[in-house]
Amino acid sequence: MSTCNEMEGRLNDYVDGTLSEAEAQSVEAHLGSCPACRRAEGELRALIAGAEALPKALVPERDLWPGVVGRIQGEARSGTVRRPFTQTIRRRVLPFAAAVAVTVAALYAVAVWRTPGYVKAEADFMRTRAQLLAAIEARGERLSPGTAQTVQANLRVIDDAVQEIRAAIEDDPDNPRLVRMLMATRQKELDLLVAVVRTPQPIGAAP
Amino acid sequence: MAEAAAFSQTTGTIPLGRRTPVDSQPDDAFLVARARAGDVAAFEQLYRQNVGRAYALCLRMTADPALAEELTQEVFVRAWQKLKTFRGNSAFATWLHRIAVNVVLSERRTRSRRAARITTTDDVAALNAPAPPPTHGVRIDLEEALARLPEGARTVFVLHDVEGYRHHEIAAMTGMAVGTSKAQLHRARRLLREALR
Numbered sequence: 423m424s425t426c427n428e429m430e431g432r433l434n435d436y437v438d439g440t441l442s443e444a445e446a447q448s449v450e451a452h453l454g455s456c457p458a459c460r461r462a463e464g465e466l467r468a469l470i471a472g473a474e475a476l477p478k479a480l481v482p483e484r485d486l487w488p489g490v491v492g493r494i495q496g497e498a499r500s501g502t503v504r505r506p507f508t509q510t511i512r513r514r515v516l517p518f519a520a521a522v523a524v525t526v527a528a529l530y531a532v533a534v535w536r537t538p539g540y541v542k543a544e545a546d547f548m549r550t551r552a553q554l555l556a557a558i559e560a561r562g563e564r565l566s567p568g569t570a571q572t573v574q575a576n577l578r579v580i581d582d583a584v585q586e587i588r589a590a591i592e593d594d595p596d597n598p599r600l601v602r603m604l605m606a607t608r609q610k611e612l613d614l615l616v617a618v619v620r621t622p623q624p625i626g627a628a629p
Numbered sequence: 630m631a632e633a634a635a636f637s638q639t640t641g642t643i644p645l646g647r648r649t650p651v652d653s654q655p656d657d658a659f660l661v662a663r664a665r666a667g668d669v670a671a672f673e674q675l676y677r678q679n680v681g682r683a684y685a686l687c688l689r690m691t692a693d694p695a696l697a698e699e700l701t702q703e704v705f706v707r708a709w710q711k712l713k714t715f716r717g718n719s720a721f722a723t724w725l726h727r728i729a730v731n732v733v734l735s736e737r738r739t740r741s742r743r744a745a746r747i748t749t750t751d752d753v754a755a756l757n758a759p760a761p762p763p764t765h766g767v768r769i770d771l772e773e774a775l776a777r778l779p780e781g782a783r784t785v786f787v788l789h790d791v792e793g794y795r796h797h798e799i800a801a802m803t804g805m806a807v808g809t810s811k812a813q814l815h816r817a818r819r820l821l822r823e824a825l826r
Contacts, residue, residue: 473790479681490705
C-alpha cells in the first residue's frame, strides 16, 4: 500500500496513464482508502482537462504581419533578415541607455565644462538619445496622436531648458550648480525617452 | 525576376496554380509550394491561418505580451527562411509549431546568458490583455495562474498539458533531462492546484 507522501509523483503518472498495470492498481488501492488523495486526483484531472480546453489560438492585439513582411522583403533585398528594431531596443539599447545614464550622470558630476570627460559624457548621451528617438519613431504608429504630441512637447521643453542652461554655462563656466542642472535635465530627457520606448501598449489608449 | 515580382505583392489572391475545387481556401501544400517559390501573398495566407496558434504558444511560454508579439514575428520570419527545408512529412502547422517552441527557447537561452531582462511572474494584468473576453471564469483563472508560475514549470506545463508534447520530446527540445521535465510538470501542477483552489 502506498503512502500519501509517495503519492504526488505516482498520482501524476497515474492520471497521465503512464504507470504499469500493477503500479496503477497500487495507486487505485490507496485512492480507495484515502479521501485526501482522491481529492488530489480530482483536482489533477480537472486541471489537465482545463489545460487541454484552453484555446489553442489567441489573437494578438495588433496585426503582426507588417513586421513579418517587412523583414522578409528586407531579406530579399539585402540577403539578411533585420532584427525588429523594437527587439534590438529591448535587448541592447535599453540596458545600454540605463548604463549610459549612470555614466553620464557620474561624468557630468565630476566634469568641468568642456573638459574631455564632459565631452565624452555629452557624446554618450547624444548617441543614446539618438537611438531612443529612432526607436520611438520606428514604433510611432503604435503611439496615439495625443501621446506623440505630448512626448514631442515635453522634448521641446527639455531641449529649450538645455539650451538655456548651456548658454548660462558659457557665461559662467565655473559654476558647478549649472552643470548639475544640465545633468538633471539630461537625465529627465533620457527617463522620458526610455519610458516611451518601454511602454508596451499605446499610451493613453482605452483599457 | 519572378521572385522579385512576387515580393512586390503582399496582399491579394494567389495568381496561378491549383485551387481546391469547392472551398475557396487553398490547401497548405499549395500555399507552401507557392511560398517556397517566393510568393509572399501565399505566405501571408499561411501566416493568417497559423498566427493565432503561434502567438498563443509564445504568450503562454513567456507571460509577456510584447515579447510574445516579437517572438511570433520571429517565428514566421524563421519559417520563411526555412521553407525550403519543409518536406511535408508533417502538417505545416506542426512544423511551424516546432519552430515556435525553438524560437521561444532560443530567446530564453540568450536572455539567460545576458541576464539583461527579468520577467516578473506576477504580471497578471499584462497577460489579461490579449486573452479572450472573460466569459469563462475557470479559463481566465487558469491563464492567470499559469502566468504566475516560475518559468521552468510554466514551460513544461504549457508544452505537456496544453500543447500535448511528451516528456522525451520536451527533454529533446529544452535540453533538460526527462526526469527534470517530469519534476517541473509535477511542480507546476501542484502550484496551479494550490492557486486555483
